[in-house]
Amino acid sequence: MRLFLSTFFLQLAFLTAPHAQSIRISVFNSQEINYFTVNISEGRYVLRSNGETLGEYKKGIFYFSKQGNSIEVRDKRNLIGKFQEVELKPMEESGILKVNPVSPNLEGREYDGNLMVRMSGSRMKIINVLDLEKYVAAVIEAEGGNHAEPEFYKAQAVLIRTFTIKNLYKHAEEGFDLCDEVHCQAYLHRCTQNADILSATVSTAGKVLVDQDGVLIMSPFHSNCGGKTSASGMVWQKDLPYLKSVTDPFCSVGKQATWTASISREDWLKFLADYTKSPIDYSRYDFSFKPAQRARYISIHGIELNMRTVRETFGLKSAYFSIQDLDGKITFNGRGYGHGVGMCQEGAMEMARVNYSWLDIIHYYFKDVEVVDYREMELHRFKSGKE
Template identity: 30%
Template sequence: MQRQIFLFIVGMSLVIILIPSLLVLGFKQGGQVEEAAARQETIRLDPEAGEPLVTVYLSQEKRVIQVPLEQYVRGVVAAEMPIDFELEALKAQAIASRTYIVQRLILGDFSDVPAGAMVSDTVQHQAYLDENTLRARWGLAYEKNMAKLTKAVAETRGKVITYKGKPIYATFFSTSNGYTENAHEYWHGNALPYLKSVPSPWDARSPKFQATVKLPLEKFLAKLSLKPEVTATTDGRPWIEVVSKTTGHRVKEVRIGDKLFSGREIREALGLNSSDFTVRVNGDELEFTTNGYGHGVGMSQYGADGMAKEGKKAEEIIRYYYQGVELQDYRQWIKQTAKNDSQN
């Protein structure tokens, strides 16, 4: 969750390419469909699995592979969430990850990946691990872990998160600071009604909940393209201070000298775990203490695991972190006469 996030959020037509003649079916509330403008890319069905094929760019190997959608989701969950998390948390992750790729396929814009691919295996989109990598990583625990992973994906098969009948942008992240963030307060785009700040107290148990980073002043200034003069003050005020905070208790604005920066700008420039941070100046060194890990928008993974430990089901977790949503089966929108890859 790190990405080019809001280029598509408002006003985009949602379409799926279904047949050789490029007939597309658009999502409409109530299950209705409509013809829409054609696009060049086609989504093909796997002849055996009967589900869309996803082409994934493996960044380390610099090649493209093609896998059925549910197999892709399994690889994403394995990469994005610890396998020792509760089953219901893994199921919630499977639903969120499936929603992300289904919406991406519908939008059909793959311009940010190499030709022939729909998505990469990095956090620019969603991290993904293939079975060979998982065998090497899990060793003797492979069979047990794969059985748990497969169960999480199988028990949510086809389910995606929708808002007013359309798949949402299902953002997720590792660990909150105790609250999730309003989407528009982090990305400064249009507010999304389903990505609102909610309390997430379970995250305090995460090993990533708090961290401290020390930076030499010279390095700090260089990363923000600032001159040493910003540290000189004549009015008694500190030369660096937090000016305001967001609804999710993260830094909204920081003043450095006479310049204002957003909390996100500071986080990304310095590589901080979170935009919830405090800063202390010790001579020629700055010490940042962060709470949380990730952008903070959408589902907290450690929060999901905490809810699951309290007996909450995957659907309850989803409805908590994504406000006002429903769960629907994306397969209802797939026309079975779609051209599959074996006919090429």
């Protein structure tokens, strides 16, 4: 009976959760697209608008163009109609579409699942509705590349899924869940069927991370921490109990372990004048320094220098660097790539390579977190995850 009841509630949660299994992503989100074509690469599709079927298609090309305040849809021969919202939906469980923007002319991308095109103000919005796990696989590929170990992909899958579920309402007012840019998570196209990525997604299906209060965590990651990750408070507003600074001996073999960049001393002095708003002439000071560890601020000649501001001003790979002030040049010798908070991808890749499991990796970079299945969480938790 107990088993029956819990299964029953599980199913109920599934039926009532609006996007428990599929997710709506605004694709080509940063582009204002006025004209694009869609090819059916695989599967059979129906074209629908307002609940009405306009046609069934096996192969074919469709032309979508913005005409005034509506979307004109044509196939190879005919005008199909003008719509405010129109949808291409697979007739079987799966299907693949290729979207080719013509104006502006951009490289085409393949997507799994549905495509919804709708007018939003004066813009055409292209929204890809697809299975959440297929989305997770595609984001792993975009964010984690194609050449890592299976255990790394599993850790990455859990972080990406956690972010996805926590942020399901990020773009709700615009009529979709997430965008395809780094604002949410990079989603470039459907997963190109990397077997390790796909099986990492399947074997961790539904798994997400919660903190000690059972709340979905922030699950950031970055390319390389330079040997020490940042506590969240060092980069963002808040210190979080699960995002502490950890020493990472694994990423020193990574491609992004170190970097150098130089600017002219003139540019540096200009920056300081701007930064300090002080009349002091710093031109005779020596700005060489070596940080003992990661720090949010360093104090140099009475200046409280925000490392992140320096990073952003000069487009540096990280805020973890020393400075060499020599021969009219300021040279930054830096470590790592990215904000340094959460999982260090190159460290995690190395951990996986030397046989740590995905759970070891997660617990190394995130403290006191637990793995749960989001499908068993109460619905209001999804809402409380809104940032």
